[in-house]
Amino acid sequence: MTSLNNSHRVFGWKDLLEEWNTTLQIPPQVRKVEESLHAATNPNSTNITRLSKFLTYMNYEQEAIAWFLYECISVRWVHGSVPVNYIRSLVDEIENLDGYFPSFPGSPQGQTIREFVEANLTADELYQVQMMPPLVPNDNFVTPNRPVRSDYSYAQRPLQRSVSQAQAYSPEVPRVRRTLSQQFEELSAPKPRKQAIQVRFIRSMNSKNGSDDDVLSITQVSNDSYNINYNDKEAKLKSKTVAVPRAAVISFLSMTLRMLSVDEEPFETIQFTLPCMPTILVSPENLTSQTRDLIYDSIEATMNYWPVCA
Secondary structure (H helix, E strand, O other): OOOHHHOOOOOOHHHHHHHHHHHOOOOHHHHHHHHHHHHHOOOOOOOOOOHHHHHHHOOOOHHHHHHHHHHHHHHHHHHOOOOHHHHHHHHHHOOOOOOEOOOOOOOOOOOEHHHHHHHHOOHHHHHHHOOOOOEEEOOOOOEOOEOOOOOEEEOOOOOOOOHHHHHHHOOOOOOOOOOHHHHHHHHHOOOOEOOOEEEEEEOOOOOOOHHHOEEEEEEEEEOOEEEEEEEEOOOOEEEEEEEEOHHHHHHHHHHHHHHHOOOOOOOOEEEEEOOOOOOEEEOHHHOOHHHHHHHHHHHHHHHHOOOOEO
């Protein structure tokens, strides 16, 4: 087995996993990760690969991280143990836990990443992982002194109520009986997924530790509402701006790319990944006004007709 410690980045994991799902022939890149993971989870192994090496090899791509999270949890079915420290870090790397896994053999169908993790970890393991709760819309309260709000907040755990309180305040909901086959079809039906727009700021293509890369991602919430995530790996700080209109997204990108031209310690290259478009690498010195305009036009085209992943 070749160790990942001396390996470089591999790009295009979404295509690699989809090809594996179609042909059922495991790619050598996937086999390499699986062998390294099995060695890392073997208590008698001396060839331990750090998680940062896995993430660097997978170029910190969201599809690869989601698949690798599945593999880490699936290790218990083979070896009887779960590397909780890996899972905790991987969950923190995933930008949308309420999204779905990419296509690969064994990919959970009809389950979000959050649902899969919650269904396959014990209560103690979930406590150690400490996932952030899902984002839910805030209630729209209208009062003379308070305007309508449309932003999002993290869901709170439901308050515990007594049986008598639940009976007193919970309206009766008619039950809908469904056959087992109907329930199975609902769970198995593929749900549409939208790939995020991602901008990766790479400090060094030859860096041994890819965790230094900053990552900016843009996801669509509704027709003219977008979430912006920025993960500053060096500062170990994540920020999230929710429900941003299209014009503000383009303005934010414009300021971000123009700031790169005055950076005294510039990134080596910037990677742009847009749905249904080839991934490109651009050096900071080539981010001319013409190049930036092309990037804005491509992003606006994605916003007009955001592709749905199969």
